[in-house]
Amino acid sequence: MPAIFLHACCCLLLALLGACGDGRSTSATGADADFEPARAGPAASTLVVFVHGVLGDAVTTFGADREHNWPVLLASDPAFAGQLAVLSLGYRSAPLAGGSNVNEIANRLLVRLRDKDVFRRYRHVVFVAHSMGGLVVKRMLVQLQADGPAELGAVAAVFFIATPAGGADLADVSAWVSGNPQFRDMRGIDANTLLQAYEDDWQALLRARPSQRPYPRAFCVYETRATGPFHVVPRSRTQAGCDERPNAFEADHLGIVKPVRRDGVYEYVGARIRRVLAGDYLALQIHAQLTAADDTVLPPDLTLRSGQQFALRLHASKPAWFLVLAGDSAGKLVRLYPSALGGQQEVPAAQLRIPASAKEMLQLDHAVGVETIYVFASSASRLDLPQATAELARPRPGGTAWLSDELRKRGLDIAPKRAAPAGAPRQVSFDAASIGAQAVLRVSIGHI
Structure with a gap:
């Protein structure tokens, strides 16, 4: 009797999980075919890639049909003004029959994306992954890190929608009656050494992100409602490797990826894509050059003389x-x-010339020594000029060394990368530091 009951539960579970693709194991797109809802215009700099979960497909996982689904809504959203291209990837996932495991699917989809040259064609690539699709994306990006680390830099964000990072208890049951290895790959992590290795690799990838460009950003979403009698992916199984607190939505495992426009999940993902486009997750960095009157760049090892003219270009x-x-x-x-x-300055700028007019130049004083230029920048808010100028311009003993000390206390250490050797000719040096939306650059100009 217990075995019969278990088999009945498994059959019911597989029927419900089939709702990852609305209960169909194939769709109009075909098992391994992709779905591209609309051709992007020339302004599209970001590609959003949807990846479905077990028993799903490229179309019906994310909506009712080819005209009414999340990829279509996003591709036609006027809020993005044609900046997005959208692609939904498909792979075969059957209830009972065998098929590819998570690693094999990840490898196949990665090859498909690289053949399309998406990591070089687009400035940003964003993944929206449902359920097991999140495990596929994690494995895909770990493979990309090993094979094409430069291409990984284009992956700006991953949205894990109800992804069983810690495995799914229901997958343990499904693995009893299904020949699909994807269920075995999703068994609970405590007894699943393969999933443990996958998660360890993903955590290592996140730790390796450079501080100035901490991509890909990872966001986690989970469901609060049961799918039939089952809670497919509870909160406790979704919280690995998230850059923000996991966000809950009032939906079941299937409906959470079938939003309407302005739905909570739709808005949550859209807001973070907009932040990617705006560069909000990147630390502000500033660079400078000294240029001559003809706009040629003065090399840092050039010996400058008192009274020499120059302009400062900021980037x-x-x-x-x-x-x-x-x-x-x-x-x-x-x-x-x-x-x-x-x-x-009336609006934020990415490039400046000081002086503003090409006919004007700055000039070194006529005393031998070192002059210093300090550049402060903020991408978050306009600097309070009266207060900042009054504080920084207040006369203090000991030259401007105090300013470096004050900046260091705030985490902005602009100490020289290396000290100039004794007797070396006076040269120009650039020392910078940044924290999030704040950056400072010190230009030391030695002259004889």
Whole structure:
């Protein structure tokens, strides 16, 4: 009797899990075919890739049909003004028959994406993965890290929608009656050494993200409602490797990836895609060059002379507000930007020339020594110029060394990367530091 009951439960479970693809193991797209809802325009810089879960398909997992689903809604969303291309990947996943395991699916889909050259064609690639599809994406990106680390840099974010990072108890039951190895791969992590290895690899990938470009960002979403009598992926199985607190939505395992526009899940994902497009997850970085009157770049090893003229060109990794001060060896600071000479700033900028007019130049003083330019930038908010200028320009003993000490206390250490050897000719050096939306750059200009 217990065996008969177990078999009945398994059959019911497989029928319900078939709802990952609305109860169909094949769709109009075919088992291994992709679904591209609309051709993106030339302005599309970001590709959003949907990946379905076990027993799903590229179309009906995410909606009712080819005209009414999440990929179609996103591709036609006017809020993104044609910036997004959308692709939904498909692979075979049958209730009872055998098929590819998670690793094999990940390898096949990765080859498909690389053959399409998506990691080079698009500035950003974003994955939206449902259920087991999240495990496939994790494995895919670990493989990409090993085979094409430069391409991995294009993957900006992954949304794990009801992904069983810790396995699924119901998969333990399904593995009894199904020949599909995907169920075995999703068994509970405590007794699933393969899933343990997959998760360890994923955690290592997250730890290896560079601090200045911490991609891919990982976001986790889980369901709060049961699917029939079962809670397919509870909160406790979704919380591995998330950059934000896992977010709950009032939906079951199937409906959570079938939103309408302005639905909670749709808005949650859309808001974070917009932040990717805006560069909000990247630390602000600023670089500088000194240029001559003809706009040629002055090399850092060039020996400059007192009274020599130059312009300062600034480049930021994303639009920012700037404050630029110049200091002499006596500790006196003057504001170069914004100013009558340097120019004014009404909107955030990614590039600046100081002075603003190409006919104007800055000039080194006539005393031998080192002059210093400090560049402060913020991509989060406009700098409070009156307060900042009053504080920084206040006369202090000991030159401008105090300013580096104050910045270091705030985590912005701009100590020189290496000290100049004794007797070396005076040269130009650039030392920068950044934390999130704040950055500072010190330009030391030695002259004879």
